[in-house]
Amino acid sequence: MATYIKCGGEEFTFELKPIGKVCQLCKKETPIVTLSTQKLKLCKSCFSSIQERRVLEAVKKYKMFGPSDRVGIFLSGGKDSAVLAYLLRKVFPDIFFQGIYLNLGIRYYSDYAQKAVEALCAKIDLPLYVYSLPEKESFRIDDFVFTSFKDKICSVCGTIKRYLFSKLARELKLSVIATGHHLDDLISTYLTLFLSGDFESIRRLKPVNPPLYPGQAKKVKPLFQIPEKEIFMLAHLMELPLEGCSCPHGELTPAKKTKRWLSSLEEENRTIKYQLLSIFLHKFIPLLKEEKTVETFSPCTKCGEPTTSPNGICGRCRRVDLLNRVPERRLELSLEEWEKIQASPEREEWILFSLREREDITMDILSSAKEVSPDLLLEETKFFKTFKPFRKKKLLFYCYSGRLGYLFTLKLRKHSFQAYNLRVAENYS
Numbered sequence: 001m002a003t004y005i006k007c008g009g010e011e012f013t014f015e016l017k018p019i020g021k022v023c024q025l026c027k028k029e030t031p032i033v034t035l036s037t038q039k040l041k042l043c044k045s046c047f048s049s050i051q052e053r054r055v056l057e058a059v060k061k062y063k064m065f066g067p068s069d070r071v072g073i074f075l076s077g078g079k080d081s082a083v084l085a086y087l088l089r090k091v092f093p094d095i096f097f098q099g100i101y102l103n104l105g106i107r108y109y110s111d112y113a114q115k116a117v118e119a120l121c122a123k124i125d126l127p128l129y130v131y132s133l134p135e136k137e138s139f140r141i142d143d144f145v146f147t148s149f150k151d152k153i154c155s156v157c158g159t160i161k162r163y164l165f166s167k168l169a170r171e172l173k174l175s176v177i178a179t180g181h182h183l184d185d186l187i188s189t190y191l192t193l194f195l196s197g198d199f200e201s202i203r204r205l206k207p208v209n210p211p212l213y214p215g216q217a218k219k220v221k222p223l224f225q226i227p228e229k230e231i232f233m234l235a236h237l238m239e240l241p242l243e244g245c246s247c248p249h250g251e252l253t254p255a256k257k258t259k260r261w262l263s264s265l266e267e268e269n270r271t272i273k274y275q276l277l278s279i280f281l282h283k284f285i286p287l288l289k290e291e292k293t294v295e296t297f298s299p300c301t302k303c304g305e306p307t308t309s310p311n312g313i314c315g316r317c318r319r320v321d322l323l324n325r326v327p328e329r330r331l332e333l334s335l336e337e338w339e340k341i342q343a344s345p346e347r348e349e350w351i352l353f354s355l356r357e358r359e360d361i362t363m364d365i366l367s368s369a370k371e372v373s374p375d376l377l378l379e380e381t382k383f384f385k386t387f388k389p390f391r392k393k394k395l396l397f398y399c400y401s402g403r404l405g406y407l408f409t410l411k412l413r414k415h416s417f418q419a420y421n422l423r424v425a426e427n428y429s
Helices: 044-061 079-091 110-124 133-137 141-146 153-171 183-196 199-204 228-237 254-266 272-287 315-324 335-342 345-349 374-378 380-390 403-413
Strands: 002-005 011-014 033-035 040-042 070-075 096-103 128-132 176-178 218-220 350-354 394-398 418-422
Touching: 011 228, 033 044, 033 228, 040 044, 044 079, 044 228, 070 079, 070 110, 070 153, 079 096, 079 110, 079 228, 096 110, 096 133, 096 153, 110 128, 128 133, 128 153, 141 153, 141 315, 141 403, 153 315, 183 199, 183 228, 183 254, 183 272, 199 272, 254 272, 335 345, 345 350, 374 380, 374 403, 394 403, 403 418
Parallel strands: 070 096, 070 176, 096 128, 176 218, 350 394, 394 418
Antiparallel strands: 002 011, 033 040
16 A cells, blocks of 8 residues: 655555456556546556656647757656656657756755655656755755744745746756646646636646746646646556655645645546636636736846846845844754753753653653653644643654654744754664
């Protein structure tokens, strides 16, 4: 049984086993997967061929790229970008593709994801360029929990990634950027924008987005006709390396809530997503009038990248300027640092929490910890009720690998608690 958990709690499972006697397409092999919209029971080869054909049709119909283009594939370590890279390399063997990974410095996540990306690129023979935010720019996405964006980390992350997409594409001489947005992404975003009345953003959200200014790469979505569930199944069938964890900043955004609603509708009408895609692309968007105003781009006064901001400073630089006002951005302590605190009068200001099993709390220096259940992360009301009495204290968490304690730390930091994680806790037992 394969399981994949996305940021925000979405979970996919797939059990690899025979589901019939013979594939309904080739009439030869044993079927192991069902094509969701048509209820076709298919073998591995036929299922893969259908996805390859969908990508081929999308690229040709919308003229996403041609023989002379240099195409960048931004990889995250997740299933969507992995399948995108796999299919593009297989369907278009003569096109130049460049894999790019943005290491955003997210502790207990970014480095794990990078290893998955490196393994994927080695498997499909894709050149890889890694851009490390901590090394190149001396900050991490995590650091924004110390700013007014602490409860909007995904928004900050999106701004910085879009900035780097365009910047790196130009530096690497790429004419096209391909992203792993799939059918579910497109439809959930369309509906979210529609319900908020943002028709202009809907008009701009197409399978192909041309450059907004000279030198910018065209952005394309070759997977826009493929359902997310089928992307997950293909990643598993092709044994593509994936990160084994989700981003600790994962938020339940409006689009993710819409996805859940769509899934319930799909139980009654299995083609609802394709129907909505057709309505938006071929009926609704053509009704929307083009903007008559032309956006004027000028170089950002901080970094030189093009921006439409009236004050001359791009969104990325405004956020980084805000971050630079924070003198200290510490989220973790070492055991040695805790030992010094433990032996000083400062100990009265701290509360130590253990996320380990009771029988594993054996070290004298950590034996005074209060036990808390990891399940608190799943119970919003109970979570804050548990820690509310300690709001004026400094909270330190420790677990086995450090990851779980870090999740508690981030969640509390986003609500203005003074929370810290005990670093590399697995070395302390």
